[in-house]
Every structure is written in structure tokens, then in C-alpha cells.
Amino acid sequence: MKRAGWLATAVVLATAVAMAMSMKQSSDPAWDHQEKSYHVQFRPAVVERGSGEAAVFFSPDNSTSFLTELVESADKSIDVGTPGFSSWIGCTYGGGCTVEEQRMNETFPIFAALVNALSAGKSVRILTNDFGATPPAAGRIDPLTFLYLAGAEIRYYTSTTFWHAKYISVDARTPDAATAFSSINFSETSFRKNREAGIRLSGEGVREVLDVAADVFDADWDVALQFSPAHEYTPAELAVIRSKAALRVVVPPPEPFPGSYVATTKTVALDEARVELVMSPDYTYETLKAALDAARNTFVLYIYQVTDYDLCEWLGDFVERDETELYLLVSDAIFAYDDYELARGCYRFLTKRGARVQTTRRHLYSFSHQKYWVVDNTTAWMSSGNWSPSDWPQYSGETLVPYNSSHGTWIQANRDFTLGITDAAVVDAFLDVFDGDYWIGQQWVDDAGP
Numbered sequence: 001m002k003r004a005g006w007l008a009t010a011v012v013l014a015t016a017v018a019m020a021m022s023m024k025q026s027s028d029p030a031w032d033h034q035e036k037s038y039h040v041q042f043r044p045a046v047v048e049r050g051s052g053e054a055a056v057f058f059s060p061d062n063s064t065s066f067l068t069e070l071v072e073s074a075d076k077s078i079d080v081g082t083p084g085f086s087s088w089i090g091c092t093y094g095g096g097c098t099v100e101e102q103r104m105n106e107t108f109p110i111f112a113a114l115v116n117a118l119s120a121g122k123s124v125r126i127l128t129n130d131f132g133a134t135p136p137a138a139g140r141i142d143p144l145t146f147l148y149l150a151g152a153e154i155r156y157y158t159s160t161t162f163w164h165a166k167y168i169s170v171d172a173r174t175p176d177a178a179t180a181f182s183s184i185n186f187s188e189t190s191f192r193k194n195r196e197a198g199i200r201l202s203g204e205g206v207r208e209v210l211d212v213a214a215d216v217f218d219a220d221w222d223v224a225l226q227f228s229p230a231h232e233y234t235p236a237e238l239a240v241i242r243s244k245a246a247l248r249v250v251v252p253p254p255e256p257f258p259g260s261y262v263a264t265t266k267t268v269a270l271d272e273a274r275v276e277l278v279m280s281p282d283y284t285y286e287t288l289k290a291a292l293d294a295a296r297n298t299f300v301l302y303i304y305q306v307t308d309y310d311l312c313e314w315l316g317d318f319v320e321r322d323e324t325e326l327y328l329l330v331s332d333a334i335f336a337y338d339d340y341e342l343a344r345g346c347y348r349f350l351t352k353r354g355a356r357v358q359t360t361r362r363h364l365y366s367f368s369h370q371k372y373w374v375v376d377n378t379t380a381w382m383s384s385g386n387w388s389p390s391d392w393p394q395y396s397g398e399t400l401v402p403y404n405s406s407h408g409t410w411i412q413a414n415r416d417f418t419l420g421i422t423d424a425a426v427v428d429a430f431l432d433v434f435d436g437d438y439w440i441g442q443q444w445v446d447d448a449g450p
């Protein structure tokens, strides 16, 4: 009945989109990188009374400085898991840049920090998706090829559909390990023009959780495809790439966004905090849904978009329960048209059920791409995943088959990390930014009739 209500709203609104989506499933989408059957294996990692440190950081205000500093703090190793790796001066697409230009003029400071780490003999591993993007033209280069030739190990994710997590771990599996989980893609927009959120977690008391994240990275790494450069480079070019001269790491000041709420990074000492890490697609839906179902009074959700039927219905049910309050803030702008139509169906449904759907201030950021929620003012959850079927996939059995399999039906299943922390100061850090952004936003209105 409720499902029918949702569908009626969404389908009547967007029949064309529904048709386009079902057509899409009749061929393997370009972003599907799964090569073999994937066996669901990572149970959520939980520390009941963890001590350590959690730093809560945000784009566009401070993530560039914060994550660059994290990479520079590595003693031995840096592991990066990122959907893509885009030059900030356009060397990734459109044919690439000269080797000199890539080395000297790249403005993405994490690129320079990684080059310096390699020349200092540190280990760098980068796991990313193969976008099937055209490689640089002959004699030209992009950041990934440059880093590879400078000594980084680079592989393409193949475990499930898409690596959607944003992960940087320095000195993994040592007492000094520090790991950042966030929604921040390696692109200038994500660091400097979007709202994004992340947590850096460290300390022996949460090592168990960091080690499980490292297990996931290593398991994906083991089945990933080796990157290889599209061209050969001359000895003179290789000498530039492998020069041991340190690069200057320049963190540009944050862009001003007049009228915005400026978020600061909050570093919190965790004391007996419950910390839980969920690794999509493994056991995600049941775990996170159970945590939602435990909500009693208030639910705060600040997310890019809601495009999952069941989760949208959950929000609608929560609104209708007695003595509950829902605060929902979503992105003013959505990148993909299909997603925009699905989200619109959800917001229309929620509005009809009495929810206030608030969108972030119009034309302030490129996108409000953060994903976090706070349950009953006690637990903050932060994710790289949206409330979408590909980030919270529902499946039966424990084997996810690749697209062409005759042994089952392929589903879209992204790799994401979702971190839950039960700690008052961490909750405060997220709620501060929620409040700051909520009150300068505006109520969602359905902007076009069917």
C-alpha cells in the first residue's frame, strides 16, 4: 500500500525516467567494473568502548588543508581509495599535459604531497575505478600515470560495481595509523566547491576498526587490475618524473562563499565511544536499517539525495510516528537527471506525508554532497554512500555475480564506508554544520509539473 503510494508518485512523475532506467539495465553500464563473483564477507567492525581521536572536517572550508596534512604526516605508507583522480589544472581529461606542466604546475596539493612521499621512499598505493577515460595523448601525461612512473602502485577496482568510498590511510596497521573516511572525491569541485564531510580516525583504542578497513582495502587490492601507462616516456621525461627535488606543497586558501556557514575542523578525544564501521555492500542494508529503526525521537539527515524507495518510505513512516521529529536537508542541485527525478519523487512523497524537506541554499555550493545522519542526538553516522540502492544494496545469498553471469542476477553494488560514532562532541560537530546550513537554505518545492 505504502509502496504503491511511492511508486504512483514516482512513476506518474517520471515514466520516461523509469523507462530509461529499465533500458539501462538491459546492457552492462560503463561504470560497472565487477569482474568475478563477489562473496560478501565483511561483517561490521565494532569497538564498544573506544578511545582515540576523531577529527570531523568539511569541504569547502578545510578539507584541502586537512587531507593534505594527513598525507604529509605519513611515516611509511599511504593508501588511497578514490573513485577518480582529477587534475585541478585539466591534465586528466582532454589529452593530458606535458610532464613538466604536470610536475610543476599541478595545483592539487595532494598530488605534490604524494610525489614528495615517493621521492622520500614512502609506499603509495592508489585504488581507483577505470573510467575507460581516454588516456593522455602520446608525449603527454596525467596525474595517475605520473605517480605510477614516480613509483606509486596503482590498481583498478574490480570487486563489485564501483569503488565509491573516499579513503586515505597513512601508516595502516601500525600504532600511528590514521584513516580518513569522507565523501570527498579527488576533484577540485569536491575539495573546494561542494559541501562534503569526513572523519579522520586514529588511536590504538580504535585500531580494530581501522584494521578492518585496511582488510577491505587489501582484499579489493588483491583482485584489482594493474594500471599500466598508455605510452612510453623518454629518458628526459622520466628524469623529470623521478627527480628527487622536493615539490612545494601549496594549499590554496578556501574559496569564499558569501553568506555560507563556515565549518571548522573539530578534533575530539574519544573516551569510551562506540565506533562502528560498515563496508558496503557487505551486510549494509540490514545493519544500517536496524540502526534507523532504533531511532526514537529525533532524526537528522543531511544528504546529497535520497533515491532509495525503502529508505524514503522509512523517512515517511518516521514522520508519522508519534513524538518524532525529522530534520531533512538535501542538496539544492543534483548532477544526474535520473537521480534528480527519483529524488524528486521521494521529496514529493515526504512532503505529502507532512515532512519538511529543506534544500541547501540555492546556488551556494556546486553540490551539497555530504552524507550524514544523527540518531536521537546520540550517534552520528557519516558515509561515502548516498541513500540509494547501489550504496545500500539489498541482496539475498552471499554471492554477488558479475553482469554476464548465468548463476544469478547482477545488481549494482558499490564499495562504500559508513562510520557510526556515539559521542556527544562528534554529534555536536555534525549538528553545528547541519544547523548552519539548514537555516540559510529554503524549503523544497516541486519545480515542475508532470
Ligand SMILES: *[C@@H]1O[C@H](CO)[C@@H](O)[C@H](O)[C@H]1NC(C)=O
Pocket (backbone or CB within 6 Å): 027, 028, 403, 404
Ligand atoms: C557480456 O555482456 C556484454 C554486454 O554488456 C556482451 O557484449 C557480451 O557478449 C557478454 N558476454 C557473455 C559471455 O555473455
Ligand SMILES: *[C@@H]1O[C@H](CO)[C@@H](O)[C@H](O)[C@H]1NC(C)=O
Pocket (backbone or CB within 6 Å): 083, 084, 085, 086, 131, 164, 185, 186, 187
Ligand atoms: C569522482 O570523480 C571522477 C573523476 O575524477 C568522476 O568521474 C566521478 O563521476 C566523480 N564522482 C563519483 C561519485 O565518483
Ligand SMILES: *[C@@H]1O[C@H](CO)[C@@H](O)[C@H](O)[C@H]1NC(C)=O
Pocket (backbone or CB within 6 Å): 098, 100, 101, 104, 105
Ligand atoms: C606553468 O604555469 C605558468 C603560469 O601560468 C606558465 O607560465 C608556465 O609556462 C607553466 N609551466 C609549464 C611547464 O607548462
Ligand SMILES: *[C@@H]1O[C@H](CO)[C@@H](O)[C@H](O)[C@H]1NC(C)=O
Pocket (backbone or CB within 6 Å): 062, 065, 066, 067, 069, 263, 264, 265, 266
Ligand atoms: C584546518 O585544518 C588544519 C589541519 O590541516 C588545522 O590545523 C586547522 O586548525 C583547520 N582550520 C580550521 C579553521 O578548521
Ligand SMILES: *[C@@H]1O[C@H](CO)[C@@H](O)[C@H](O)[C@H]1NC(C)=O
Pocket (backbone or CB within 6 Å): 377, 424
Ligand atoms: C543534544 O545533546 C547535547 C548534549 O550532548 C545537548 O546539549 C543538546 O541540548 C541536545 N539537543 C537536543 C535537541 O536534545
